[in-house]
Amino acid sequence: MDESVRECLxxxxxxxxxxxxxxxxGSYERGDFRPGHGDLDFFAVFDTDPPADVLERLEEVLRxxxxEIDHRGIDLAWEHETNLGQPDAGVRFKFLYVYQFDFRRHHTVVLGDFPTIPRREFREALPGRLDRIDQLVTDAGDEGLRILAGEVARLRALCxxxxxLxxxxxxxxxxxxxxxKARRVYEAYLEDEVAPYTTEELxxxxxRETEALRSDVNG
Known part of the structure; x- marks a missing residue:
């Protein structure tokens, strides 16, 4: 796969x-990718803002x-090289912040070199992620809630x-x-199902879990 990507590029x-x-x-690199359920996660680093058609062509190359892999789609994140070296610049991708430990541990450099990224420890980055989840949960629909609930259950397991991951x-x-309860919610999340609770219960x-996790972090 990687050689084919490099040839196309x-x-x-x-x-x-x-x-x-x-x-x-992501999961493909961790070894627990689930055919038919998982996305393939890629991170691209550009020297300047890429035009929209360049991003579209990159996604097409990756697809x-x-x-030959039974995946749901390509999840492509991208960032400026200059932003990566600055603690609070650019997009706060969760795989570069709260889940950075997993990103560093499980990845393949398909092209180029691994970029310089400020190290962020899980517990240090967790409060910021919990704040973002609190912002998202208010207006989330059923699918968004399922994903957020699955992530909160995963954060609970990490803590x-x-x-x-x-x-x-x-x-x-x-x-x-x-x-x-977190286990049941997480299992439903893995199966792409709505958890066995109403929308408001979820x-x-x-x-409730974000509040409890924040208390745990604050000691």
């Missing part, structure tokens, strides 16, 4: 010249090069001792620490 001179680095990360690690930690679950 080389054939597109404009795209190749503007693209500094391309990294694949064509990964067509309870899970040492990775691997789905099995998260589920086992939630079981071992007797967070049964919204309360997310709000």
């Amino acid at each position: 080389t054939a597109d001179g404009e795209l190749r010249r503007s693209l500094d680095t391309l990294i694949r990360y 064509e090069s990964t067509s 309870a001792g899970a040492d990775s 691997r789905k099995q690690d998260v589920a086992e930690t939630l079981t071992d620490t007797e967070h049964s 919204r309360r679950f997310v709000s």
Whole structure:
């Protein structure tokens, strides 16, 4: 797959010249990618703002090069190289902040070199992510709530001792620490199902868990 991506990029001179680095990360790299359920996650670093058509061509290259993999789609994030070296510049991608430990541990550099990124520890970055979840949960619909609830359950597992984002690690930690409701919500999230709760129950679950996690972090 990676060689096919590099060949396609080389054939597109404009795209190749503007693209500094391309990294694949996420469940495919962790080894718990679920065919038919998961996205393929890529992070692109550009030296300048890429025109919209360049991003479209990059996504097309990635779709064509990964067509033999049964995935739901390409999740492509991108950033300026200069923004990466500044603590609060650019987009606060969660994989570069609260989940940076997983990004560093599980990735493949498809093109270029791994960029210079300020290190961010999980517990240091967690309050900012919880604040963002609180902002999102108010207006989230059923699908958005399912995703937010799954993430909150995963954050609960990490705070309870899970040492990775691997789905099995998260589920086992939630079981071992007797967070049964979080475990059920997380399992529904993995199966792309609405959790066995009403929309308002799920919204309360997310709000209650973010408050409890914030208390845990603050000690």
